[in-house]
Amino acid sequence: MTVAVFFGCTFIAFGPAVALFVFTIARDPLRVIFLIAGAFFWLVSLLLSSLVWFITVQISNKNSATQQTGLLIFGVVLSVLLQETFRYGYYRLLKKANEGLLALSQEDTMPISIRQLAYVSGLGFGFMSGAFSVVNILSDSLGPGTVGIHGDSQHYFISSAFMTLAIILLHMFWGVVFFESCERQRWWALGAVVLSHLVVSCVTFVNPHYQGSLIPTYIILSVMAAWAYLCAGGSLRNLKLCLTCKDKDFLLANHRPR
């Protein structure tokens, strides 16, 4: 719509991701490297799924609307499955790399734990996914007009920005849960992650009824946030202590003299 909407939507979509990057990742070069590698893996998965999509579209009947919609659904499902496959592939790679890193480094503890790697890789996936979702829309929002001359809803820009925000955070949470479940061999958790990813992607098919797609997405976001928090080692007690600011006593209490 104008520069105001451009900046507004950029901040909405990338605000939390940038905040996370600035405060937790930017200082440690190793984390930055793994973040970018994660983004690259997501990009490769997108490349493969778009290749398949392109080929199927070319050989399909371009005039049939139902076939095109069916192809779109197929494309989305395939892309989700490919992304999760590449997440698993990244996990295997990181396991191998970690052993190598340990052999090379001077210290005997690992410079970066698998939990931190889960978080960083999930955020990497999220950054790239968010960029591809929303950058086109942002560049269109710079012009003087808004969506709607053909009858579409004029809340398109802001809904897309909120959706992107949710997706980036979701990727991060999925990364944490995924790696944790791979470590603990809990395959049902893995399946739940893939399923929730499919649900979030497929619920966007009800657009332009943006309430229908945003509300389920945010519900899934909160559920995954809680799950990831628990996987990362948090608990309700820690949260309560943190929020009521009794942390000083707790830490002091924990450091017993040996």
Place this chain on the structure above:
Amino acid sequence: MMRMKNSSRVAGVAVIVSKTGLADNFSPHTTCPNQNTGVYSENYGPDLANCNVTVWNPFGNGLSYEDFAFPVFALKDENQTQVIRKCYEDHNQRVNGSAPKYPLCAMQLFSHMHAVTDTVTCMRRTDLQNRFSINPEVLCDPLSDFNVWTSTRPLNNSAKGHAADESVVIAATRLDGRSFFWEQAPAAEGTVSGIVTLLAAIQALYPVTQEAPPTRNIFFSFFQGEAFDYIGSSKMVYDMKRNDFVIDLDNVHSMLEIGQVGLHSGRSLWMHSDPISRQNKSVDTEVLEMMDRMRSAAAGLKLTVDHPSVSQPLPPSSFQRFLRERQIPGLVLTDHNTSFINRYYESMYDDAENLNVTYPPGLTPDEQLVYETDAAKSLAEVATLVARSLYVQAGGNESNLNNITADPKTVAQLLYGFVIQKNNSWFRSLLPPEVTKKGVNSILSSGPPQFYIGLGPRVHGPAHSVTRFVQYILANLTGSVTNLTESQCQNPSELSTENKDLFSYFWVSGPASVNSTSEPFCVRASVRLSKAVSPAFELLEYGSRNYSTWTESRWKSIRARIFLVASRELEMLTLGVGVAVLLLSLLVTYFISSKAELLFSSARETPTTTY
């Protein structure tokens, strides 16, 4: 338009051009065309200057000469107009008397012009650019094109200055028109009537002047740029003065100009003369003799010609520029006695309908091409009158007059080509083969030709279409076919039998029939082009009062688009929400990362709690 000009709330105007509901008269030109560059001024006929005696264009509202600070676009495509109307009706209409709600339909017009203020300013800036910049950016270009001239006896083109033993009668008309919008100038009554009449007169005269040549040479000239303060005629007079033209002012015996002659049907034609120069006895005698000759030439035809009863100045005409230099006897032939009969002078509505050129329904284009409308027949009469008068004026024998008759079929073809459709089989046969091939910039696109002068071949695409048409039509009507090959046609100086100084050589397509394609051939004719750019630009007097100083600005792309615009509040709300989300996430992340040890501690408890 004037109300919108003065309003501060108008950012642009899109004019829907349609023929329904056409006003009774509309002329965006001034009421007194070219009043500052004619012959009448404080020094010459001050009581006749500035249309004190006769207002030539009474319906003129001067719109073309107003300075609008916003773009004005003309929309001719019905489909585009429909889209705009639909967008307005869907979003911008008042509902039950209350203002329409956002989002509203908006339109953006792009027509950035590089030149500002006036010619002096933009030419000064262009000169600065040319002098000091490595990559000079031209801001505006002077209007320029070419005049077309020919003569019954060929003139040596390389001998400039006074031509010995030549006494010349000039027959002139204008080649251009204009309207409020750029390059939209059908100019049917204003210009085409004169062009067609003079071309038909040339065709009628030519065989007789070859068999029984008159004593004087007849010099036919089509002046380009007359709508913009007489660009072509002032340039020709300037060249004549400086001995830079094949003849000079001493060679000129008299002049006959064809003005607007299209709407005379049933009425009479009028011969205008200049009362100031007629105060000189010799000039007056010659003018009276000219008028007598015209009256007697008209006697055998179904026309009457007369001199206006009131003593009034000349109408706006190229003859006035000649009078500025020398008091030459001359007449201007028009269909109006005092003010113009043309109610749409220099506007986009001066088209075939205004000239009464209509065809019965159901004719194919080729049939329409040769169908003789009433307008064609009446213009043929005028052409016969002009041709006979010129012959007698040039000292020809009156017994040959009955052989001089304009061909109504030629007039019909010319009219069809100049006001209905320029891409017709006759025009295609006259033009060179590379023009008739289909291309984007071809001068043979569909529809009637537009008579706006433009910027000349160097700046603006291929040569101006109307100039080329007149040149090649003249070559066809007055030239002779030679059997030169194409390369010989381009370089005839190598052959001893051909003379490049006296003639021009044109390689033309030739008629195409249904079964076969055309066979090109070489035509030799004494038709020439002479540059028509205002002397002010050669003298570098950009603020000249004597010569035309019209320029056209350069621009970037010209386009328009429509879209919906959201309310300012919604935009600011989005920005506010974005900033809030960013700040909130920064705060929360800082909080979480500083308490990370505590929040995620339960994972570390198990390995480290050893006592």
